[in-house]
Amino acid sequence: MADSDPEQTLERKRGSGVKLVYDLLRDEILDLKLAPGSAIDEVALAARFGMSRTPIREALVRLVSEGLIETLPNRSTMVSNIDFLGMHAYFDALVLMYRVTTRLAAQHHRPEDLENIRAHQAEFSDAVRSQDALAMIATNAAFHSAIAAAGRNAYYAGFFDRLLGEGRRMLRLYYQSYEDRLPNRFVDEHEEIIAAIAARDVDAADRLGKAHGEQIVEQIGRLLTRHERQDIEL
Amino acid sequence: MADSDPEQTLERKRGSGVKLVYDLLRDEILDLKLAPGSAIDEVALAARFGMSRTPIREALVRLVSEGLIETLPNRSTMVSNIDFLGMHAYFDALVLMYRVTTRLAAQHHRPEDLENIRAHQAEFSDAVRSQDALAMIATNAAFHSAIAAAGRNAYYAGFFDRLLGEGRRMLRLYYQSYEDRLPNRFVDEHEEIIAAIAARDVDAADRLGKAHGEQIVEQIGRLLTRHERQDIEL
DNA sequence: TGTATTTTTCTTGTCGACAAGAAAATCAGA
DNA sequence: TCTGATTTTCTTGTCGACAAGAAAAATACA
Known part of the structure; x- marks a missing residue:
């Protein structure tokens, strides 16, 4: 082949x-x-x-x-296999990094960062509109990566990128199971996050980052429990 | 050669x-x-x-x-050169990971973890006693790495190990500048951390982890400002 | 027919050699 | 003597080939 x-x-x-x-x-x-x-x-x-x-x-x-x-x-x-047993640890780390990077972006972003973030959000929005699951996942990761970059902490950004990469596989699993239907909600949440960053509202950025992360976690968690019921018994 | x-x-x-x-x-x-x-x-x-x-x-x-x-x-x-300009970001990440890993260790440690942590602390203490700077640095990193392992979050642990590795170079610089004299205080702080973990006192673990991190940061910060005054002007 | 042993095959780990790219050295011209 | 071009040298990037280890296949034996 x-x-x-x-x-x-x-x-x-x-x-x-x-x-x-x-x-x-x-x-x-x-x-x-x-x-x-x-x-x-x-x-x-x-x-x-x-x-x-x-x-x-x-x-x-x-x-x-x-x-x-x-x-x-x-x-x-x-x-590598996806580590389902370590998923709880993964979500913990992911949510924490959502919070930290969004906070820092609200503090340290520069005008060009906002442009960059908005550009990624536009791509994400396009992907959602055209129902392209793979593009949605990739552009979503790029969006959050751009926020992390605006936070000006290379250590957090590197770690976060790694987590987002690993997460792309789980998200793919998630979308596959719903036949590539999309949660439009993410687009709106992204807009709120951008607004908080632009307003340099650190607390709002923290709160929205946390909520965004936990929302994703919850959705994937639902998928997994469903799968576990069907496939394996623990 | x-x-x-x-x-x-x-x-x-x-x-x-x-x-x-x-x-x-x-x-x-x-x-x-x-x-x-x-x-x-x-x-x-x-x-x-x-x-x-x-x-x-x-x-x-x-x-x-x-x-x-x-x-x-x-x-x-x-x-690679040590990134002095990004040092602030490094310390932020390090302190956060000190807190998070110590917290999690207090929550999730098992009896064998405590043994492991105490063993590393004994090695660290030996290194301090015998004034072996390189051993001090390595065993200190191993001690904190053991705590992270007890926290049962592979993502945090991996990230933390990476930070500790990078930190070994800075610590080496630090000790070199003091002709390998030692801060005995670290040994005591480690003991306090162990006690908090053993007592499953999450708040104390968090607080001690934060204090321990910030203390190191402060010491290295002092070294750097001194160096900057001597060597470069910014 | 089932099991232990040998043989074969297949994939990886290592090697020595060669080619390309860039810096250093040499040389030519003013 | 200085400047610019050319040649040399040195390091890295790539290649094809071979050897070792393990699984799979084949064989021998009960």
């Missing part, structure tokens, strides 16, 4: 291969195009991208260090 | 090379044995460890993804 699609027969610039593979694999993993647990074959990837195994391997090492794929020594490498 | 010291002439198990190089380089960077900004030569490392450049390269990729080294494309790779 992959050999019929040589990703890029064009000449690539020296050093660009790793980034290309990394970005693409990362997106495919986060969009659930590569299912959790599915095997990753280095030689197949090398053939698909028309390059040797060395740059492929470096991209895989990066993905491993981000926890997106796992390797059994001397054996297989596969897409 | 390096070629006189072939790190390991023994046979290594297949797959162990990367971890060996990674662990050693990481420690050398965090202990400031490799100065920030100093160049890293792949072939020299390959010679030093008696292996080819491939596993060296994978270790370097991991270190890059952790932000400990940086690479200029097609040119040099070097140890």
